[in-house]
Amino acid sequence: MTRTRPAEQLTCDPTTQSSAAACVCAWQxxxxxxxxxxxxxxxxxxxxxxxxxxIRLYNAEWNFHAGMPDAAIESEIRSAATWDRPTWKLGQLGGGGRWAGTGIDDALNLARGTAFDPATRRDQRTRTWTTEQRRALKTLGITGEITVEAVKTRYKVLVKKYHPDANGGSLEAERQMKAVNSAFATLKAVLTGLETAQK
Known part of the structure; x- marks a missing residue:
């Protein structure tokens, strides 16, 4: 960009001048x-x-990164991708969920036993259900806490409701009874396996 006038001749600023026409082009x-x-x-x-x-010629020749080392250019590009805001790798802040890193000290243990207590979160076992297991839960109509006792209780109610002897040999009741038996077998196997693992 050597075609501009010397710096001492370029003192014009149209924002401070009474007229933009008072500025002369900086091109030599x-x-x-x-x-x-x-x-x-x-x-x-x-x-x-x-x-x-x-200005068209000047802009065509302008290169912001001219003379910068490759590492500095790469750093500039990465910084511009996040609007020059700080970033860090995922998992570098220690995790811990929504309240981690807030600086809140629970000296009175008010969060003990709640979802905000790190010990409770660590001890809670999250359960993911397969498609077959979710279908079995839906067949039995179980919501809320899922335990062996809850499954057995719901199974007994549905057996009484759909038993062929109680429905005069209805084919629909027999089909429902088979679905209930299959769902019960699926959930019982899963839940008794969990109880054994927890003991």
């Missing part, structure tokens, strides 16, 4: 009005003003 030898602002260097703190033709 051009006397047109300098109406278009462009950065002087990478610091983006000082600007020069050009006419329309010369």
């Amino acid at each position: 030898g051009c006397m047109a009005a300098g109406e278009y602002r462009a950065p002087r260097d990478r610091s983006l703190n000082e600007y020069v003003y050009f006419c329309l033709d010369h």
Whole structure:
């Protein structure tokens, strides 16, 4: 960008001048009005003003990253991708959920036994159900806490409701009874396995 005038001749700022036409194009030898602002260097703190033709030439030659090492350019690109905000790798803040890192000290143990207590969160066993197991829960109509006792109680109610002897040999009741038996067998196997593992 050596075609601009010396810095001491470029004191024009149309925002402080009474008229934008008072600024002269910074291009060497051009006397047109300098109406278009462009950065002087990478610091983006000082600007020069050009006419329309010369601002196009200046912008075509402008390279913000000229003279920067590759590592600095890569760092600049990564920083610009997040709007120059700080970032960190996932899992680097210690995890712990929504309240982790808040600086809250529970000296009175008010959160003990709740979802906010790290010990409780650590001890809770999260259960994921397979598609077959979810279908079995739906067949038995079980919601809420799922225990062996709850499954057995619900199974007994449904057996009485759909037993063929209680429904006069209805084929629909027999089909429902088979579905209930299959669902009970699926859930009983899973839940008794969990109880054994917890003991």
